[in-house]
Amino acid sequence: MASRAKATILDIAREAGVSKSTVSLVLQGSGLIRPETAVKVRKAIEDVGYVYNRGAANLRKAHSNVIGMVINDLTNPFFAELAVGMERVFQAAGVVPFIANTAENPVRQEEVLKSMMEQGVAGLIVSPARGTTPGAFRRIEAAGVPVVFAMRRLPESRIPAIAPDNHRGAVLATEHLIRKGHRRLAFFGGSSDLVVYRERLGGFLEACETLGIPAADRTIVEGETSRKGGMACLETALALAEPPTAALCFNDAVAFGVMLALRRRNLEAGVDFAVVGFDDVAEAEHYSPALTSVAVDTAGLGERAAHVMLKMIQSRTTRAEDHIGAVSLVVRESSGPDRNNQVGDAA
Amino acid sequence: MASRAKATILDIAREAGVSKSTVSLVLQGSGLIRPETAVKVRKAIEDVGYVYNRGAANLRKAHSNVIGMVINDLTNPFFAELAVGMERVFQAAGVVPFIANTAENPVRQEEVLKSMMEQGVAGLIVSPARGTTPGAFRRIEAAGVPVVFAMRRLPESRIPAIAPDNHRGAVLATEHLIRKGHRRLAFFGGSSDLVVYRERLGGFLEACETLGIPAADRTIVEGETSRKGGMACLETALALAEPPTAALCFNDAVAFGVMLALRRRNLEAGVDFAVVGFDDVAEAEHYSPALTSVAVDTAGLGERAAHVMLKMIQSRTTRAEDHIGAVSLVVRESSGPDRNNQVGDAA
DNA sequence: TCTAATAAATGGAACGTTCCAATAAATCAA
DNA sequence: TTGATTTATTGGAACGTTCCATTTATTAGA
Incomplete structure (x- = not known):
């Protein structure tokens, strides 16, 4: 137990004998601080068992590093594969995806979306639950938070969708x-x-x-x-x-x-x-x-969705093109010829 | 688009002709405010397209409503079933579980845990990735955030584990x-x-x-x-x-x-x-x-883990009993007798 | 009527960051 | 030496809430 009450940036400042501003700069990896000072500060951070308070930071920054992934059925391995593709590109961008399951329930979905918004996500990737009403995303769009649909789209919505052909x-x-x-x-x-x-x-x-x-x-x-x-x-x-x-x-x-x-x-x-x-x-x-x-x-669609999301966040827009992914038929054993109607088919 | 800049509690106050404190009270469902006032405020909330800023709130409250679920392999349907059980009890408690996948990678796990801590989770339910070092949770414990292991446990750790027998x-x-x-x-x-x-x-x-x-x-x-x-x-x-x-x-x-x-x-x-x-x-x-x-x-273990977690949060402790879940053998068709060594077995 | 008690609403400080503008220290040009 | 420039560091205001201590309005008791 390093300390009872959780340490703040000021505790670090005191420990390292610098100002809180300096600590903040170090935390953000600014090149402005002298290397020796940075080392000293980092040591202090370690010593006091500091954990960064992203909530407080977002209060000023208005740009969080988490995006929400809202999935209609986590038990379908398909979505796990989708998530894998997304995680690959988000990780490289320093973005953390938080996943939530709606279990195909629009009410639950509503709650989950609300929670994610309250948490201040930078964007939302959603595979909407069956029976989602078109109005479900109005407030989110109004708030200027980018949304992209993955795999499924809504009939009347203008939210960009990433889906296979x-x-x-x-x-x-x-x-x-x-x-x-x-x-x-x-x-x-x-x-x-x-x-x-x-x-x-x-x-x-x-x-x-x-x-x-x-x-x-x-x-x-x-x-x-x-x-x-x-x-x-x-x-x-x-x-x-x-x-x-x-x-x-x-x-x-x-x-x-x-x-x-x-x-x-x-x-x-x-x-x-x-x-x-x-x-x-x-x-x-x-x-x-x-x-x-x-x-x-699937993983490719996940990557694509993540890329579109990042671009939307970056350009502060809530609009983007749909993306229709190429598909191909993989022929294996389960699709043999009709026994009663054999035709010559090379394949 | 209701408004350009995001609305705050003060915008609501202005709109409804009350003070920000009153709005805050309404938001928390306090019984202290007059019903008519509450109605008026709620209407204003609707009108300005307000979304609650939990980050700001946690700055004062120090008690968040999100718990993190860190899973080693989301593609295993087993974990989706586990999540289902947890969600059931968390939902009733007004807690939102955010899921993250570590893909059996301890480095990724480290990042994910860090992110969740920064986000200010109230607790962590973890199925640790293979190769997790015992020290991985030291800082989290030191910060006083309750952790429970689900399904897997770590050899030398004193973190409570919920697992089957x-x-x-x-x-x-x-x-x-x-x-x-x-x-x-x-x-x-x-x-x-x-x-x-x-x-x-x-x-x-x-x-x-x-x-x-x-x-x-x-x-x-x-x-x-x-x-x-x-x-x-x-x-x-x-x-x-x-x-x-x-x-x-x-x-x-x-x-x-x-x-x-x-x-x-x-x-x-x-x-x-x-x-x-x-x-x-x-x-x-x-x-x-x-x-x-x-x-x-599985779902029962998920429920149990969630309950233990809630109790730990409530009693502000980082300790709890292990829980070993009962198991039973479900005999189906795949386990027939040895053909070369038939013995009389009624089952 | 006045006072006491209760109910409802409010102002302000605090939470832990970021970031701007300002300062201090070091370096350079003359 | 002096002023200009660059390099490091810093104080303070602001972000959107909560909550305590107050104030104001209402009701009851005499």
């Missing part, structure tokens, strides 16, 4: 399945209150349209965006009179659920039923059979 | 495998620089000892605590002259890896090789075959 990804995946000979296709999981859902489903439908899959042969099953949701989707689809032979899933979690449900029925993904996921989380590659998925370069 | 869990799991007729047992994953590892391995060895499994029939393979690590462990073990027929894994991630590696070899977990995990993450139940695992009541 969901439409194109879905087109790629759907074309792949059709080229494999599948003619009765399904889209599994998610629900239409999500912009991402509409984009991905839109790509799916467009590819079906273009390549001549009639509407009657398309099955759309909404559901939770989790393993459990995926399992349910498959059961629903297989109960149909003319079940699909392949499915594009809203995300990898849903795809994993579908594969588990297949195994329960003693069917094999890639042989008896083709499955394609979305996001290409690390696990996709290690699954068995390995999951074909749309890779969105 | 790792030893007992390993004993339960090992006894289960032996009762199933297995005689050549393995312990997969982890490494001996982790206290948790030593506890779990200790339980494994003790059960082997007690139930008469000679040291020659025990295989211990250290490895990464991930799917990939688990896959490597299985390969190593099966390459032995007399390979084991069952394994207790350091955690579920390792167990999933082992099961994937088995499938690659066309072996089935629970039939050709018994696998038991540790932690019982949500996924264990949904895997195929479903994974037998030691349930540690």
Whole structure:
């Protein structure tokens, strides 16, 4: 226990025999102070067990070094990967990201955002909870704090969004399945209150349209965006009179659920039923059979979001361009050809 | 945009025609102010787009409402579950948890802890990164900020730890495998620089000892605590002259890896090789075959840790009792009997 | 009516920083 | 030597709150 009451800059000044201003300068690494003085001060800092009070500093500086990251579902490994990319660039910029989880709950999100604002964050990176109202960020924008959306966007908002090219990804995946000979296709999981859902489903439908899959042969099953949701989707689809032979899933979690449900029925993904996921989380590659998925370069999107954020802070603006990240289809084992309709496909 | 420069308590006072002290009282929900006045003030708060400055407040109050949660690996769903439990109790107490990831890197951890201290957190819940030195928390303790360890503990530290009964869990799991007729047992994953590892391995060895499994029939393979690590462990073990027929894994991630590696070899977990995990993450139940695992009541531990933290803050102490959480073995499909050594076991 | 007690509202100092303007000390040019 | 310049250091005001001690307004008791 170095000291009872917490030490301040004045205690250091006294200890080192200089003024508080000098200590402040040392703390900020100013080149104005004589090296020997700096050494003396730093020793004093060590001796009194000082911890910097950023709250007090921000009172004057008006520019904090923390940015908030507000995530709708921390249990999805996808977001951990996103966070990794962000942390890389923030660390280099001397910015500390604080993460908070909203658990897909708009009320909780409101509280969390309020807290972060009160804490004086310099900016906010948000993956908004489902059901977020457009007004939720009005006050934050009004306060001049930059916000960027990651992965998800809000319908009517002018807040910049960093997201993968969901439409194109879905087109790629759907074309792949059709080229494999599948003619009765399904889209599994998610629900239409999500912009991402509409984009991905839109790509799916467009590819079906273009390549001549009639509407009657398309099955759309909404559901939770989790393993459990995926399992349910498959059961629903297989109960149909003319079940699909392949499915594009809203995300990898849903795809994993579908594969588990297949195994329960003693069917094999890639042989008896083709499955394609979305996001290409690390696990996709290690699954068995390995999951074909749309890779969105999660960490890269995180980096991009962080960069955009830094630029906004620096230029004191609350506006920025959207950024649509490139996607690619990673073909693995789970998306084999339709057994009843083999077509020659080199891939 | 309500206003250019951010509004303060004085702007509200002017707007509402009261003094700043009155506004402060309203903000704190004091019962001393007349209801009509409170209403008037609250309206003004709304009108000027005020956001509370907690930094300034803490300057006087010395008691913040944020506690920091420092996690070694955010990609492990286990920690998300832990966070869920904590958030439940913190929310009720009006405390906001900020999460930061150290990615198992002690240097990063140092930075993150420093940042949180500077931010003036009221307490810290930490799952320390591997390789954390005992001195890492000296300054924090000296500053009188309560710290509790969750899941992991440090060898020589007197900081209270909330963790499951790792030893007992390993004993339960090992006894289960032996009762199933297995005689050549393995312990997969982890490494001996982790206290948790030593506890779990200790339980494994003790059960082997007690139930008469000679040291020659025990295989211990250290490895990464991930799917990939688990896959490597299985390969190593099966390459032995007399390979084991069952394994207790350091955690579920390792167990999933082992099961994937088995499938690659066309072996089935629970039939050709018994696998038991540790932690019982949500996924264990949904895997195929479903994974037998030691349930540690993750969310419950999170709640407990949060409660201990709150009590420490309240009583201004930096000391508390350790808490060892009860564990139970959840038997599912992955831990079938030894095919070559069937014994009558009702379970 | 006046006084005492209670309720409601207020001014000012303090919290730990930063940063500007000012001072002090050292160096240089003449 | 003197003044000008550069290099180090410093005092004090300001940032947005809280909280204590007061003041002012209201109500009750006589």
